[in-house]
Every structure is written in C-alpha cells, then in structure tokens.
Amino acid sequence: MNEGISAAMRGRRFASMLAKEARQIVRDPSTFLIAFLLPVILLFLMGYGVNLDAAHTRIGLSLQDDSAAARSLAGAYQRSRYFDVRATGSLAELEHRLVGGDIRAIVVIPQDFGRQVARGGGTIQIVTDGALPNTASFAAAYAEGERATWAASQARDSGRALRPPIQVSARFWFNPELASRNFLVPGAIAVVMTMIGSLLTALVVAREWERGTMEALMATPIGMGEFLLSKVIPYFLLGLVSMTLCALLAVTVFAVPFRGSVFALFAISSVYLVPALGQGLLISAALKNQFVASQVALLTAFLPTMLLSGFVFEISSMPRVIQALTYIVPARYLIPQLQTVFIAGDDWRLFLPNMGVLLAFGVVLFALCVHATKRRIA
Amino acid sequence: MAEPVARAHGIVKRFAATGLPALDGVDIAIEPGRMTGLVGPDGAGKTTMIRILAGLIDPDAGTATVGGRPATQADRSRIGYLPQRFGLYEDLTVAENLRLYADLRALPLDERAARFALLLEFTDLARFQGRLAGKLSGGMKQKLGLACALVREPLLLLLDEPGVGVDPVSRRELWAMVRELAGGGIGVLWSTAYLDEAEKCDTVFLLSEGRMLHSGPPGELTARLDDRIVRLPIPAARRRAALREALAHPDIADGAVQGDAIRLMLRAGAPVPPVADLGGTQPLVPAQPRFEDAFIDLLGGGPGGVSDLAQRYPVIPESGHAAIEAQGLTKRFGDFTAARDINFSVQRGQVFGLLGPNGAGKSTTFKMLCGLLSPTAGTGTVDGHDLRRARAEARQSLGYMAQKFSLYGDLSVRQNLDFFAGAYGLSGGDAQEAVAQAIETFHLERYAAVNSGTLPLGYKQRLALACAVLHRPPVLFLDEPTSGVDPIVRREFWTHINGLVEKGVAVLVTTHFMDEAEYCDAIALIYRAEQIATGTPDDLKALVGRPDATMEDAFIALIEASDARREAA
Numbered sequence: 001m002n003e004g005i006s007a008a009m010r011g012r013r014f015a016s017m018l019a020k021e022a023r024q025i026v027r028d029p030s031t032f033l034i035a036f037l038l039p040v041i042l043l044f045l046m047g048y049g050v051n052l053d054a055a056h057t058r059i060g061l062s063l064q065d066d067s068a069a070a071r072s073l074a075g076a077y078q079r080s081r082y083f084d085v086r087a088t089g090s091l092a093e094l095e096h097r098l099v100g101g102d103i104r105a106i107v108v109i110p111q112d113f114g115r116q117v118a119r120g121g122g123t124i125q126i127v128t129d130g131a132l133p134n135t136a137s138f139a140a141a142y143a144e145g146e147r148a149t150w151a152a153s154q155a156r157d158s159g160r161a162l163r164p165p166i167q168v169s170a171r172f173w174f175n176p177e178l179a180s181r182n183f184l185v186p187g188a189i190a191v192v193m194t195m196i197g198s199l200l201t202a203l204v205v206a207r208e209w210e211r212g213t214m215e216a217l218m219a220t221p222i223g224m225g226e227f228l229l230s231k232v233i234p235y236f237l238l239g240l241v242s243m244t245l246c247a248l249l250a251v252t253v254f255a256v257p258f259r260g261s262v263f264a265l266f267a268i269s270s271v272y273l274v275p276a277l278g279q280g281l282l283i284s285a286a287l288k289n290q291f292v293a294s295q296v297a298l299l300t301a302f303l304p305t306m307l308l309s310g311f312v313f314e315i316s317s318m319p320r321v322i323q324a325l326t327y328i329v330p331a332r333y334l335i336p337q338l339q340t341v342f343i344a345g346d347d348w349r350l351f352l353p354n355m356g357v358l359l360a361f362g363v364v365l366f367a368l369c370v371h372a373t374k375r376r377i378a
Numbered sequence: 379m380a381e382p383v384a385r386a387h388g389i390v391k392r393f394a395a396t397g398l399p400a401l402d403g404v405d406i407a408i409e410p411g412r413m414t415g416l417v418g419p420d421g422a423g424k425t426t427m428i429r430i431l432a433g434l435i436d437p438d439a440g441t442a443t444v445g446g447r448p449a450t451q452a453d454r455s456r457i458g459y460l461p462q463r464f465g466l467y468e469d470l471t472v473a474e475n476l477r478l479y480a481d482l483r484a485l486p487l488d489e490r491a492a493r494f495a496l497l498l499e500f501t502d503l504a505r506f507q508g509r510l511a512g513k514l515s516g517g518m519k520q521k522l523g524l525a526c527a528l529v530r531e532p533l534l535l536l537l538d539e540p541g542v543g544v545d546p547v548s549r550r551e552l553w554a555m556v557r558e559l560a561g562g563g564i565g566v567l568w569s570t571a572y573l574d575e576a577e578k579c580d581t582v583f584l585l586s587e588g589r590m591l592h593s594g595p596p597g598e599l600t601a602r603l604d605d606r607i608v609r610l611p612i613p614a615a616r617r618r619a620a621l622r623e624a625l626a627h628p629d630i631a632d633g634a635v636q637g638d639a640i641r642l643m644l645r646a647g648a649p650v651p652p653v654a655d656l657g658g659t660q661p662l663v664p665a666q667p668r669f670e671d672a673f674i675d676l677l678g679g680g681p682g683g684v685s686d687l688a689q690r691y692p693v694i695p696e697s698g699h700a701a702i703e704a705q706g707l708t709k710r711f712g713d714f715t716a717a718r719d720i721n722f723s724v725q726r727g728q729v730f731g732l733l734g735p736n737g738a739g740k741s742t743t744f745k746m747l748c749g750l751l752s753p754t755a756g757t758g759t760v761d762g763h764d765l766r767r768a769r770a771e772a773r774q775s776l777g778y779m780a781q782k783f784s785l786y787g788d789l790s791v792r793q794n795l796d797f798f799a800g801a802y803g804l805s806g807g808d809a810q811e812a813v814a815q816a817i818e819t820f821h822l823e824r825y826a827a828v829n830s831g832t833l834p835l836g837y838k839q840r841l842a843l844a845c846a847v848l849h850r851p852p853v854l855f856l857d858e859p860t861s862g863v864d865p866i867v868r869r870e871f872w873t874h875i876n877g878l879v880e881k882g883v884a885v886l887v888t889t890h891f892m893d894e895a896e897y898c899d900a901i902a903l904i905y906r907a908e909q910i911a912t913g914t915p916d917d918l919k920a921l922v923g924r925p926d927a928t929m930e931d932a933f934i935a936l937i938e939a940s941d942a943r944r945e946a947a
Contacts, residue, residue, distance in 0.1 A: 015481075016478055016481035017482075020467065020470065024469050024470070028469060212463030213465050215429075215434065216464075216465020217482070218432075218434055219432045219459035219461075219465075219536075221482065221483065377429055
C-alpha cells in the first residue's frame with residue numbers, strides 16, 4: 001500500500017497530521033474552553049464551592065440542668081471551632097428553629113446531667129435535621145466527639161482516672177486540619193484529565209466523520225494506526241498541560257500541599273491518560289457523531305469519575321454492588337495516587353500497582369479501538 | 379482503446395438485509411484520457427460505486443480494481459478523490475489544506491513549489507492562500523477540494539457529484555478544468571444527477587435503482603431518438619393546455635414546456651402526427667434529442683399529461699388582487715444581507731420561478747413570503763393577506779413544500795397526511811376524504827402504512843406535495859420540489875403543477891434545473907442577495923443575443939454581467 005514512499009516521506013506525513021491537529025486545537029475555541037477554562041472553573045468549584053468540612057455548624061443548645069458539669073459542657077460547645085451556638089432555650093423553641101433551617105442540630109443537656117456525671121456517666125441528646133443527611137451525621141458525630149473530649153479533660157482535671165475500656169486517640173495524618181479541599185482539588189485534576197482524554201478526543205474524531213474529512217483521509221495512503229496516533233499524541237500533551245495548570249492553581253491559589261515529586265505527578269498522569277484516550281477514541285470510532293459521542297463520554301467517563309472514583313464519595317461507604325462497579329472505573333485507581341502525591345508524598349508501593357491496572361485498561365481499550373476502526377465507510 | 383485505469387465487474391452491494399440492493403451486478407471501466415460519467419438520480423447507487431472504487435466500501439460480490447490491483451489495496455497516493463463534502467479542513471487555510479494533502483499523498487518535495495503554483499493558478503485560488511477554507515464560497519471550496527485531490531497527479535480521479543450546490547458559472551469552470559486534466563491522460567469518473575452534464579461526457583454509465591441502464595457514449599443513446607423530438611410553437615396562454623392535449627395523443631411518449639413552445643418526444647416508429655391533432659397552428663420544428671429524453675425513453679416514456687390531482691382540484695376564483703406580491707422585501711441578519719429589495723407579483727394561474735445558486739437568497743425570499751421569517755423591510759402579501767398583519771390567514775391560503783424532506787419520518791404516510799390535514803384545520807369527514815384522495819391521487823396505497831422516512835425519494839417528494847395541497851390552497855410554494863428525483867418523477871410533478879395552474883392556482887417555485895425554468899411564466903434571477911433580472915424565459919434567453927441560447931447561457935451571461943458591474947462599482 002505504501003511502497004514507493006520512503007520512511008522520510010512517511011515521517012513527514014505523520015508530522016503533517018500532528019501539525020494539522022495542533023492548528024485545529026489552537027484555532028478551535030471549544031477546545032480551548034474544555035482544556036483550559038473548564039479545569040479552572042471545576043477547580044474553583046471544588047476549592048471554594050464544595051466543602052465537606054464540619055466547621056461552624058449552627059446548633060442550638062438546650063441546657064436543662066444548672067450543675068457545674070452541665071455548664072462546663074455547654075461552655076465546651078460554645079468554644080468549639082466546629083460549632084456555632086446560635087440559640088439557647090427550651091427544646092420546643094429550638095425545634096422550631098431547627099425546622100426553619102436556622103440551626104442544623106440541637107444538643108440537649110438533660111436535667112439530671114450533673115447527677116449522672118457524679119455517678120460516672122453523663123448522657124446528652126443530639127437532635128439533627130435528617131433532611132440534610134450529610135450535615136446531620138457530621139453534626140451528630142462531632143457533637144458526640146466534643147462531649148467525649150470534654151469528659152476526658154473533666155476526668156483529668158478532677159484527678160479521677162476515667163478508664164474507658166479502649167482509649168481512642170485520633171490523629172489525622174497528612175491532612176491534620178482535615179480540609180476537604182486538600183483531597184477534592186487533586187481529585188478535580190482527575191476529572192479534568194478525563195474530560196480531555198475521553199470527551200475531547202471522542203469529539204474530535206467524531207468531527208472528522210461529521211465533516212466528511214474522514215472520508216477524504218481514508219482515500220489517502222495514511223494508515224489507520226497512524227491516524228489514531230496523530231489524535232492521541234496532541235491530546236495526550238494537552239491533557240498534561242491542563243493537568244499542570246490545575247496543579248499549579250491547586251498549590252498557589254488553594255494552598256494545597258504538594259509533598260510528592262513532580263516526576264511522580266507526571267508519571268501518574270501520563271499513565272492515566274492512556275485508558276482515558278483509549279476510551280475517547282473507542283467512543284468516537286463506534287459512534288461517528290459528535291452529539292452522541294459527547295453524551296456517551298459524559299455518561300461513561302465523566303460521571304463515573306465524579307461519582308464512583310472515591311473522589312467525592314467514599315467508596316467504602318457505598319453499597320456492595322456499587323463498590324464492585326467502581327473497579328472498572330479507571331479514575332478509581334488514579335484518585336488515591338493523586339491524593340497521595342499531593343498530601344503524603346511519593347509512595348511507589350501504592351503507585352505501581354495502580355499504574356499497572358491503568359495500563360492494562362489502556363491496552364484493552366486500544367485493542368478494542370484498533371478492532372473497531374476500519375478503513376471502511378459502511 | 380487504452381487499457382482502463384479502473385474497472386469494476388459484477389458489483390453487488392446491499393446495505394440492508396431486505397429491500398433492493400444499492401448496486402446490483404454493475405460493470406464499469408474508466409479509461410485514461412476520457413471523461414467518464416456516472417449518471418443517475420439520487421439513490422441510484424453512484425456514491426456507493428465511487429466509494430467502492432476508492433476502496434472505502436467492500437462490495438458483497440464482484441471485483442473492483444484500480445491500476446490492476448484490488449481497489450482496497452491500490453496505491454492511494456495516486457487516486458484523487460473528491461467526496462461530496464469536499465473533505466476540507468475548514469479551520470485550516472487554503473495553503474495549509476494543500477500542504478496537508480501533499481504530505482498525505484507523498485508529493486516529492488522538489489515538485490511542490492511548481493505543483494502548488496500550477497494548482498493555485500488553475501483554480502484561481504492564489505489570492506486566497508491565507509484564507510481559512512471555511513470562509514470560502516461554495517464554488518471556491520469545490521475548487522480547493524479538487525486541488526487537494528489533484529495535489530499529486532493521480533492516475534484516477536473520482537468526483538462525487540461535484541456539480542451539486544454550486545452556481546452554474548463555477549460548475550462550468552470546474553467542468554473545463556477537469557476536462558483539461560482528462561486530456562492530460564488521467565482517468566476521470568464524474569458522478570452527477572444533472573443529465574446535461576452527462577451529455578458532455580465521453581462515456582456514460584447510467585444507473586437507476588442500482589442497475590445499469592446503459593453504458594457507452596451518450597451520443598449512442600441520444601441517437602436512438604433522432605427524428606423523434608419536435609418543437610411546436612404555441613402562444614404562451616395555451617401552452618399548458620396544449621401540452622396536456624398533446625401528451626394524450628397515442629403517438630407522443632413524452633413532452634415538456636419550453637418557453638413559448640412545447641417539446642415533444644414521439645413514440646419509437648410512430649409517424650409524425652398532423653399539427654392540428656396536437657392543437658398547434660404553426661409547423662413542427664425538429665429538435666436535438668437530449669440525454670434526458672433518452673433516459674425517459676429507457677424508462678419507458680413519460681407519465682402522461684393528465685393530473686388526477688388537478689382534476690379534483692376546485693377552480694380558484696378570480697380575486698381581483700395578485701396571488702403573491704413582494705414589494706421591496708429585504709432581510710438582514712446582522713451586517714449580512716440575505717435578500718435585498720426583492721419585487722415581483724404573481725397572478726392567479728401563473729408559475730413564477732426563483733432561480734439562483736445556493737446561498738443567493740432564494741430560500742430567504744421564500745421563507746419571508748411564507749411568514750417563516752419577518753422581513754427587515756418591505757411587504758409581502760399572499761392571496762391578499764399582508765404577512766405582517768394577517769400571517770395566520772396568509773399561511774392558511776398557501777401550501778408549502780420545503781426543500782428538505784420535512785415530514786415526520788417516524789410516522790407512516792397515512793399518519794403524516796392525517797396530521798397535516800389537522801394542522802390545516804380540516805376535520806371529520808373533510809379530513810378523511812382529503813387524505814383518501816391524496817393517497818389515491820399520488821399512488822401511495824402500498825406505502826400507506828410505511829414509515830415515511832424509509833420511502834424511496836420519489837415517494838417522499840410525492841407525499842410532501844400531497845401534504846401541501848390537502849387543504850386545496852389557492853397558492854403553492856415549492857422549494858426545489860424535484861431535486862434529486864428521476865426524470866419521470868420530475869415530469870409527473872410538472873404535470874401536477876401545470877394542471878393546478880390551469881385551475882387558477884398560483885405557484886412560486888425554486889429550482890436549479892435550468893430546463894425547469896422553461897415551465898415558468900416569469901422568472902426572477904437571484905444572485906448575491908439581489909434580484910438581477912426578471913422576465914419570461916424567452917425574454918431572458920434573448921438577452922444573451924444568440925438564437926440558440928439556453929436558459930443556462932442566459933443565467934451565466936446575467937451573472938457575469940452582474941459581477942462586472944460589481945467590480946466596476
């Protein structure tokens with residue numbers, strides 16, 4: 001098919017295809033939007049808009065006992081950095097404000113709290129707003145935590161050793177302030193690379209079909225493998241550029257710590273782009289229509305990355321069936337690597353197995369892609 | 379005879395397991411140095427055949443070879459292929475497109491400068507090298523597409539309907555360019571639905587519904603009709619009736635209106651009937667047979683001159699006002715003027731034609747008169763109703779057939795008719811009767827329950843016309859009603875139109891078939907948003923100053939004059 005064409009001419013042909021693709025990327029405003037503007041928007045949303053921290057939850061405090069212990073515990077809530085005590089009073093009054101959405105939880109310190117403490121116990125009631133389940137469980141957990149801390153210090157102060165069966169001393173490594181931004185922002189980088197790898201690639205190949213240029217290309221000597229490669233390389237580079245932009249923003253604007261090495265970050269990202277690009281190419285090879293390709297890319301790449309990768313929602317708290325499903329989402333293997341490289345540092349024992357899985361995904365997707373891309377129209 | 383550069387033998391290709399094959403046992407040979415035409419209406423199998431030769435489709439049976447090797451393994455750097463959509467990258471410039479295709483086709487570096495210069499001069503694109511391909515006009519895109527296909531001198535040049543959607547001047551230039559190339563010894567396959575283009579080829583392969591009707595020089599085919607074509611001069615007022623009467627004569631196989639005459643085809647072996655039998659007074663004049671006549675003859679003659687539709691149509695009463703009137707109609711989109719100062723008026727019982735290249739402003743004018751677009755300036759009336767003030771009444775008085783198939787593809791023929799009957803305000807017994815009549819008149823019985831999206835093109839067009847006339851409107855708007863259909867369906871359409879006009883319907887029609895313009899009582903030529911000429915077909919032809927000038931000659935002369943005025947200004 002290609003005899004009479006020297007290797008130099010073949011190289012020139014490939015370079016020419018790459019140059020064409022680069023020009024199209026530069027000239028097409030939609031590519032610019034997806035590759036640069038969208039990451040910035042996403043990063044800002046994740047950095048500022050979404051906050052999974054429990055700081056300053058508005059609560060009401062119903063103090064029904066006037067013992068020293070009860071007042072001391074109330075004081076502990078007042079001083080807590082997790083709570084903002086907005087109101088005090090009777091339970092009935094506070095219930096009204098809880099329903100109105102003015103406060104998110106009510107902590108009730110009951111009448112006989114002082115006596116209970118004196119006997120070595122001390123139960124409080126925590127009422128939360130089940131309409132906001134996340135906030136409700138945070139508030140309940142933190143309120144209980146506050147009480148436990150208070151009880152422990154109380155015991156220390158009085159010299160009476162309170163001996164719980166097991167002493168839990170929580171220490172949060174790497175993210176001591178427990179700022180959700182610190183793991184959301186690296187996660188957003190995964191979403192951005194998915195968008196470029198899968199969505200943008202699916203769109204650009206489908207566009208060649210829609211505009212009829214695919215037909216003209218196929219009638220020239222270019223090989224289909226060469227064509228696929230001429231799409232993969234520019235978008236691979238674009239993905240890395242976009243990732244770099246995100247990482248710089250994360251560290252500078254959002255003050256996310258970066259404790260790993262730049263080499264590790266690029267290695268992780270490059271490996272992830274292999275299955276992402278493979279998926280994008282496969283979608284466009286199978287569909288040949290920009291609209292359908294974008295819908296399929298959103299459904300099969302973007303949404304799973306958002307929802308099933310452990311980026312926003314903890315995988316271990318998902319139902320079993322969904323947990324099983326996450327194993328086929330490539331981003332699942334990327335998120336822990338990214339979070340680690342940013343927050344903890346290089347850990348190749350974590351990186352290498354995950355990279356292996358991603359490369360395996362990539363090989364399967366590209367094999368399917370080569371199988372689906374034929375030099376035929378019908 | 380030279381050895382063919384490409385050959386196809388016994389090609390069969392089916393896209394759906396059921397139904398007719400797209401190609402059914404077709405043989406083709408393309409010889410170097412000749413213009414080979416692949417001719418047929420839409421859906422005949424032309425594009426499939428070209429893609430098989432380009433190695434882009436595998437046939438189910440038969441072999442296709444290019445340069446002695448199977449088409450799928452041929453040396454693609456030596457095949458020039460211009461797909462219907464040109465295959466240009468619109469966000470690359472003219473020069474970038476050329477360079478990309480030069481690299482793709484491995485044009486040696488030392489030949490480039492000379493080749494580019496030659497192609498740019500040849501296509502007259504040298505001035506536009508830095509312009510993005512997406513910003514070129516249709517004709518210029520086509521030339522650039524051709525230049526890209528030719529960037530390395532091919533052995534075989536495949537052109538898929540290069541004449542579609544381009545103005546006649548560009549079409550003529552493109553033809554001349556390719557003809558010159560063929561003269562240089564390459565094999566050219568030019569596919570077309572225009573039968574006048576077929577006539578100019580050295581060899582034609584005529585396809586219809588996937589079968590080869592004829593192969594050989596076009597003259598061979600038209601020669602069979604020598605002495606069978608005559609013109610009969612008829613006064614303008616009577617020509618439609620005269621055509622109808624003549625077509626009823628047993629010895630007449632086909633006929634059409636041609637300016638102030640009717641053009642008739644005699645049945646094979648039939649004697650020339652006396653003029654009086656044909657309703658004429660002046661003597662018959664022998665005329666040149668054309669490729670279209672031959673095609674119709676091969677398909678067994680025309681459909682006859684009686685329109686069932688017209689016979690059942692009520693006579694449209696005189697109203698005392700013009701049926702359609704455009705006064706200074708102008709439409710601007712931002713700084714772009716799509717139509718400027720369009721003026722004409724169509725009386726009851728007249729056909730008025732809007733002619734012009736794609737993008738000239740025909741459809742914009744059309745849509746303003748249908749009330750689908752609000753004019754920026756000027757007024758339009760339909761059956762006396764002002765489109766600004768009485769849009770609903772104006773719409774109720776007109777039947778509209780859109781350029782593209784705009785019925786519901788997922789509804790059956792009968793459901794579409796029922797829907798449009800309702801949309802036009804027919805109900806109960808009236809609606810049922812109108813639908814039943816439409817099905818009978820347009821021979822849609824066997825397709826009544828079929829989804830209209832799957833109909834053959836000719837039936838889609840029939841259904842579209844049937845829907846447009848369900849409510850018996852006094853005014854009909856037809857936007858390229860016969861685009862892509864075979865000549866028999868075209869004749870049938872004009873039989874209906876002529877019949878309706880005789881009943882007093884006023885028809886506004888757009889077409890890019892120059893011979894169809896001959897059916898019109900008057901024509902307005904729209905070019906670059908302006909109405910550059912208006913008159914009867916014979917008036918416009920007379921402007922060329924040659925006695926044998928065709929409508930196309932007139933069109934080209936007027937466009938060139940308009941361009942000259944523009945440049946002078």
